[in-house]
Amino acid sequence: MSLALRRGRWAVAAIFLVNGFLVGSWALQIPVMLDRLAIGEFTLGLLILGFGAGALVAMPTAGYFISRHGSRAVVRALALACAFGLLIVAAAPGLWSAAVALVLFGALIGGTDVSMNANAVAVERRLGRAIMSSSHGFWSLGGFAGGGFGGLAIVAWGHLGHAVIVTAAAFIVTAVAIRFLAGETEPEASSGVRFSLPRQPLVYLVGIIALFSMVPEGAVLDWAALYLREERGAGLAMAGWAFAGFSGAMALMRFAGDAVRDRFGAVTTLRVSGLVAAAGMLTAALSPSPLLAIVAFAFSGLGIANMVPIAFSAAGNQDGISSGAGLSLVTTMGYSGLLVAPSVIGFIGERTGFAPVFATLSVLLVVVVLMAGLARSAEFRATDAAVQPAT
Known part of the structure; x- marks a missing residue:
């Protein structure tokens, strides 16, 4: 290198x-x-x-x-x-x-x-x-x-x-x-590129993976503390640990995620990550105590940590489409789950409680597990490009 x-x-x-x-x-x-x-x-x-x-x-x-x-x-x-x-x-x-x-x-x-x-x-x-x-x-x-x-x-x-x-x-x-x-080692497109949506259906499915991975993240960031206070009897200080545990575990796993992904491959990593995230989210929803729910949210963060990066890598490596076009679509779809979905979740949670909401989000994470094979373009192998000098 x-x-x-x-x-x-x-x-x-x-x-x-x-x-x-x-x-x-x-x-x-x-x-x-x-x-x-x-x-x-x-x-x-x-x-x-x-x-x-x-x-x-x-x-x-x-x-x-x-x-x-x-x-x-x-x-x-x-x-x-x-x-x-x-x-x-x-x-x-x-x-x-x-x-x-x-x-x-x-x-x-x-x-x-x-x-x-x-x-x-x-x-x-x-x-x-x-x-x-x-x-x-x-x-x-x-x-x-x-x-x-x-x-x-x-x-x-x-x-x-x-x-x-x-x-x-x-x-x-x-x-x-x-x-x-x-x-990039060479231009991805000529100056005649048009401002249009990609036609490849696979990149939209990868966008759904990103969306279903980021909706639970947004829900935890915005509503987990309220869930612990209102439905599990936690004090304000303890309720704040729901977000801290989740985000801290996510950050730690992201630094380890590249080595894990290189060792086991993107698809396997995404499948296992989705199962870990779903198990943690469901446990948090069913937990009778705030302490167990905090641990469960942190466990879910370990799983969610690498799901979005893998989806973004898959989006940027689609055949027949520039990395910019693929990433912009998948990023937009994913971040709509982080920026828009929590408002809808809050509206629903006020009427049903947040325990059913978090249980439902675990189902979305299982769907990601079932779709993991679509992220195969995120797999990497050494190529001649890997040793080319930067331009």
Whole structure:
């Protein structure tokens, strides 16, 4: 492996880290917006929905530009712009300016997400081995760092001071990292690429795998703490461990996931991961005690950790379609489960309770197990491209 390609592998990891750091930092700005904009929770919810809408619109658009210009060029442009997204939101003086800023920030986050995943696919191809799971592990690590630092920073320097520090750190790391990004070995498409949906049905099925993997993730992130408090009698401090256990286990497994996937193959890893995730989710739904439910959510996180990275690798390695087009479609489908589905889940959970919801989500994970063979394009073997120098 050339020095340039090794640097490219760590450069894209740094972009994942910064993207997660920005999202984690944004999460701490959310409650501040209630007071500084003098709005209610319903209005705040609409603003957050705008963030998600911006991301979902930008994802297929980024795929189009990746097909024309390659992932490296698109990552460079979007990641640098994305570093300033949080600052724009924090500096917005009123409701409407905040709404526009959030749509823009969401678009930059979503577009960077697609392009950095496409670049990770390009590096995987050239290395001949998996790096997607550990790349997502860096994203989780960045989110943890952003969330942990954000609260202290806002208390010490206010929401705007926090945003300035986050922006400076994100910009510096990104500016260094983009110098070392590796690119595709050859153009994936000519300049005549059209902005259209892929015609291959298999990539949509891979999108369903991503969707069914990310809906449970979104449900745990948004509703597990409430489930433990309202239905299992946990205190506020204990209820918070549902998310912490789940996300911590997911981050740890993502760093181990590439070695597991290279050893056993993508399809086998996806099947076993789906079974582990389904067992944990069902146990959490049936658990009579909050402590057992917390352990079960963490167990489910171990399984879910590698499911989305494998789906993204499969999407970026479809025959007859550029990695940008495949990834933009599958990423959009998957993130709709993370950004949109929790709202529907909350509506249902208020009427049925969340135990039946989590039990039903375990069924979605079993469906992923049954569909795992469709992710065979995520399997890797060493090729001549793996030893080519970075371009």
